[in-house]
Amino acid sequence: MKLKVWAFGVSVGLVWGAMMFLATAIDVIKGGGEHLGLLKVFYLGYQVSWPGAIIGLGWGFVTGLLAGVIIALVYNSLSGEKQK
Numbered sequence: 001m002k003l004k005v006w007a008f009g010v011s012v013g014l015v016w017g018a019m020m021f022l023a024t025a026i027d028v029i030k031g032g033g034e035h036l037g038l039l040k041v042f043y044l045g046y047q048v049s050w051p052g053a054i055i056g057l058g059w060g061f062v063t064g065l066l067a068g069v070i071i072a073l074v075y076n077s078l079s080g081e082k083q084k
Helices: 005-030 036-041 050-078
Strands: none
Touching: 005 036, 005 050
């Protein structure tokens, strides 16, 4: 079975973005953030705050999309099925 590359990429991007938003929101509500704040090294503009949750959502979607597309392409190339 071949994966639909863009559909898989978008779904992984949505899940990763939602996880970033949720993790940041929980951290903001709890008042923590020392470990999650380290993500600012990878995500430009990210911080543990409500605006940072939106930025994390965007960056999470973009990185999840890229990772999902790469995973789907590798899977499809290794699955051995012919492209339709």
